[in-house]
Amino acid sequence: METGLLVQMLLGALLGLSVYLPLRCGQLSLATPGFYAIGGTVAALLSTRVPALGSGDAFYPIASVLLEMALAALLTGVLALGLGRVVLRLRGIYLAIATIALVEILRVVTLNLEFTGGALGIFGIPQPFSGPEGYVGLTLILLAVVCWLCDRLEKTRPGRAMAAIRDDELAAASQGINTADTKLLAFVLSALVAGVTGVVAAHFLNSWNAKLGNFDASITTLAFVVFGGSRTWLGPVFGGLLLTALPELLRPVGDLRLIVFGAVILVGPLFFPQGLITPQLFQTLWRRMERSAVPRPQEGRP
Incomplete structure (x- = not known):
């Protein structure tokens, strides 16, 4: 597997x-590509327009990349905090439409701004690493941190409150859960992850264009969760890894690869409505491991 594909x-x-x-x-929010585009734009602008962040060396300082991540997280978090109080009053498909509109508004605004490069975008983003191997390490660390935080979130009171709202929002509210603040927390955390990811992606791609955060990206990222599963954080990770690699792995079949890729996305939810990775899957595997570990009684000799 190519290192670039792994990134x-x-x-x-x-x-x-x-x-x-x-x-x-x-909450069916499709705003991830919008916040992803904001993070990438922040990284592209700061690294190419602010000489103080660079150095005389051949590579862009890692400290500057971390500063870009912090600023992108701050900007996307504040934006999500303000927008979330308005759009999260909607539910279901209405929320999805509102967040898609947000993504398109951000894309059109960025395309029409001169300092963001307009339709051409920003090129020549400096590289902090000599090759894609460095990006593998950085992205792995970032993914490990986010996975650990998601795992901790599932076991904390806010995480349990999120699960209760997902199962029955009215029942959760009757138990004293502040549903509005809990949904807002999840929305802001989502924006933070997307914004920081955009920073890494901008440096990895060496250029940035507003078209990277469009409606197609909203559907693709949603497919990661639907295919992998939304009941545990392992589902989106598995779905993102597999569905990102699948088009490249199917290149040997030529023009049929898009048909096969679409068929996989269609058949997956059809046979696995809750996704491939579910808590029940781990419980089943654990039971089978326990059964296999129990020694079988020896049959008596005749």
């Missing part, structure tokens, strides 16, 4: 986790 797979897993967080509250 794209890890980025896909991070974007899948960004979509997964609002879904923990039962």
Whole structure:
């Protein structure tokens, strides 16, 4: 497997986790590509327009990349906090439409701004690494941190409140859960993950264009979660890794690869409505491991 493809797979897993967080509250938010585009634009602008962040060396300082991540997280978090109080009053398909509109508004605005490069975008983004191997390490660390935080979230009170809202929002509210603040928390966390991911992607791609955060990206990132599963954080990670790599792995079949790729996305939810990775799957595997570990009684000799 090519190292560049591995980086794209890890980025896909991070974007899948960004979509997964609002879904923990039962909120179908498709705003991830919009926040992803904001993070990439922040990285592209700061690294190419602010000489103080660079150095005289051949490579862009890692400290500057971390600063871009912090600024992107701050910007996307504040934006999500303000927008979330408005759009999260909607539910279901209405919320999905509102967040798609947000993505398209951000894309059109960015395309019409001169300092973002317009339709051409920003090129020549400096590289912090000499090759894609460095991006593998950085993205792996970032994915590990986000996965650990998602795992901890599932076991904490806010995470349990999110699960309760997903199952029955009215019952959760009757138990004293602040449903509005809990959904807003999930929405802001989703924006933070997407914004930081955009920073890494901008440096990896060496250029950035507003078209990277469009409606197609909203559907693709949603497919990561639907295919992998939304009941545990492992589902979006698995879906992001697999569906990002699948088009490249299917290149030997030529023009049929898009048909096969579409068939996989269609058949997956058909046979696995809750996704490939579910808590029940782990429970089943654990029971089978326990049964196999129990020694069988020896049959008596005749």
